[in-house]
Amino acid sequence: MSPTPVTADHLTAYTGLLHLAVRLLAREIDPPLYRQLTTANAPATDDQRPLIDARLTGRPQQKALEDLAVEYCRLFIGPQPECPPYASAHRGEVKLGGRSAHDIDDFMDRHRLRPVLNEHDAVLQHDHLAVELSLLAHLYDTAAKPADSHLTADTAWAAAHTLLHNHIWPWADDYLRRLQHTAELAPYTTIAHLTWQVLNEASTWPDTTDTDPTIDNAALTLYSAPWCAFCKRLKKHLDREKIPYTEINVEQDPTAAETVKKINNGNQIIPTVVFADGTTMTNPTITQVKHQLDPDT
Missing domain, CATH: 3.40.30.10 (Glutaredoxin)
Structure with missing residues (x-):
């Protein structure tokens, strides 16, 4: 598979999807998000997947939210969740304080990064996929549009490459496939599919922005x-x-x-x-x- 040319516009578009994945994985869908997803639900092409399951759109909003809350708990919280979104759980490690959690904490310390978490997020450890995707989105954002940050575009890109290949993709590849087939309702089926597509493409990107000829310098x-x-x-x-x-x-x-x-x-x-x-x-x-x-x- 040949690498896809990488542009700032690519990064901006893909980080938008990563931010949506973070929100859906971190906590249950609330009324404002449900309305946003419903408004944006119509696929632009026949092969695109809906953001809200068709079985929900015909129901009263409160009933749809209750069904989505049940689905979220079944998948991610439990008491015996079908798809716990932790690298440690996926790898059979101790859920709290396992090697995967320590590794991602070490990565954040080295790069002086901290996840942006909401007080209502159902996140117990930093090896939660929502945390890892939020860090990746931040690094891609910085690589595309360096702002007031201790990271340059080049260092952000290199850190994103390390994060993806060493911490996310080794387990998220299989995890997102499993989530896509285990989930019964969109947006969870859809976000698993789209996030896998984005990460799969990103896994082909080079590890630097200035030495590989596939980095796109198009006008x-x-x-x-x-x-x-x-x-x-x-x-x-x-x-x-x-x-x-x-x-x-x-x-x-x-x-x-x-x-x-x-x-x-x-x-x-x-x-x-x-x-x-x-x-x-x-x-x-x-x-x-x-x-x-x-x-x-």
């Missing part, structure tokens, strides 16, 4: 679809002008469609172009693209 990211005539025309012009770009198919990428909707006020319009500086354009001409890249042209 822009193009959101498109194979059937889109306007996308084909713009790609033809970009190729003719020898302008490097990364293309993301909104029908295959689990989060690309939502990114396009956010850019276009809720509308899925393609082609949508995102430049390296964060500027966006919807269905631009090649002249507009060239001027954005070089105002003197």
